[in-house]
Amino acid sequence: MNKDYLIRGTAHHNNFRIFAVQSTNCVQTVRDLHDLSPLATLLLGRMISAAAMLSWDLKDEGSEVTMRIDCEGDIKGAIVICTQDGRLRGYTKKPQLFYNNREDNFKVGKAIGKGTLTISRDLKGIRSYLSTTELISGEIAEDLAYYFQQSEQIPTAVNLGVLIDKTAKVRAAGGFIIQQLPFADEKTADIINENLNLTPNLSDLMDMGLSIPDVLSRFVFKGIQWQINEEKDIAYHCNCSSELFSKALLLLGKEELQTMKEGIKPVCLYCNKVYDFTAEDIQQLIKQLQE
Numbered sequence: 137m138n139k140d141y142l143i144r145g146t147a148h149h150n151n152f153r154i155f156a157v158q159s160t161n162c163v164q165t166v167r168d169l170h171d172l173s174p175l176a177t178l179l180l181g182r183m184i185s186a187a188a189m190l191s192w193d194l195k196d197e198g199s200e201v202t203m204r205i206d207c208e209g210d211i212k213g214a215i216v217i218c219t220q221d222g223r224l225r226g227y228t229k230k231p232q233l234f235y236n237n238r239e240d241n242f243k244v245g246k247a248i249g250k251g252t253l254t255i256s257r258d259l260k261g262i263r264s265y266l267s268t269t270e271l272i273s274g275e276i277a278e279d280l281a282y283y284f285q286q287s288e289q290i291p292t293a294v295n296l297g298v299l300i301d302k303t304a305k306v307r308a309a310g311g312f313i314i315q316q317l318p319f320a321d322e323k324t325a326d327i328i329n330e331n332l333n334l335t336p337n338l339s340d341l342m343d344m345g346l347s348i349p350d351v352l353s354r355f356v357f358k359g360i361q362w363q364i365n366e367e368k369d370i371a372y373h374c375n376c377s378s379e380l381f382s383k384a385l386l387l388l389g390k391e392e393l394q395t396m397k398e399g400i401k402p403v404c405l406y407c408n409k410v411y412d413f414t415a416e417d418i419q420q421l422i423k424q425l426q427e
């Protein structure tokens with residue numbers, strides 16, 4: 137299958153900013169790593185597309201953007217992180233959430249309920265930006281549009297699509313964000329809004345073989361000049377390592393480590409990899425703290 141990618145562009149003489157993403161492979165990877173239910177796949181799939189597009193604003197090498205949902209609904213919450221170089225990782229608190237009523241397994245907003253959306257940017261553990269807004273529908277695209285309106289005062293259209301079949305295969309995933317810049321031509325904004333209303337379901341179009349740029353040209357920017365200014369690859373990639381887990385264990389302190397004397401097997405939340413710290417390893421860590 138084609139590689140996943142991000143594009144950034146502009147429309148109508150720089151009056152509009154465009155971010156778009158194809159994320160089918162990333163979403164399939166997160167589905168398989170966590171054995172996600174359809175509901176959890178839809179949620180994390182939409183968040184992966186969104187976080188990837190949000191990563192364009194990262195300037196420094198090594199920086200990350202985190203998109204976080206905290207909610208009262210059955211799925212409890214989810215996190216997706218994207219690095220400046222387009223590496224994505226994420227998890228949800230209830231990866232196997234499943235309802236007996238078949239229809240409910242596709243209603244992300246219902247499984248989320250009331251909650252908040254938080255977006256933060258970090259560089260080597262130092263937070264440079266944090267903003268939280270209430271969720272308005274729990275369907276993620278609308279919540280992100282509301283977020284841009286509230287926290288950055290930018291009129292924004294967000295479209296996120298994920299299509300999965302009965303065998304848990306991700307047939308298509310992607311999205312786009314269109315932002316209206318100050319002094320943008322209102323007439324063009326109206327045409328884009330009308331076009332958006334007439335655009336069929338994004339993941340269905342992708343499943344029919346249309347690329348994201350095809351969808352933008354044929355539907356969203358029909359009759360409007362637009363261009364791609366930049367493109368880059370994205371991929372699902374977890375950065376965990378036994379060094380990172382050792383550091384985290386050292387932070388717990390000596391007393392806490394004493395309770396793990398028999399050894400422990402921590403599991404990475406983002407990729408489900410199991411690490412094995414034997415009794416001897418724990419002794420070594422305790423020794424390091426004493427030095």
Ligand SMILES: [Zn+2]
Pocket residue numbers: 374375376404405406407408409
């Ligand atoms: Zn990992």
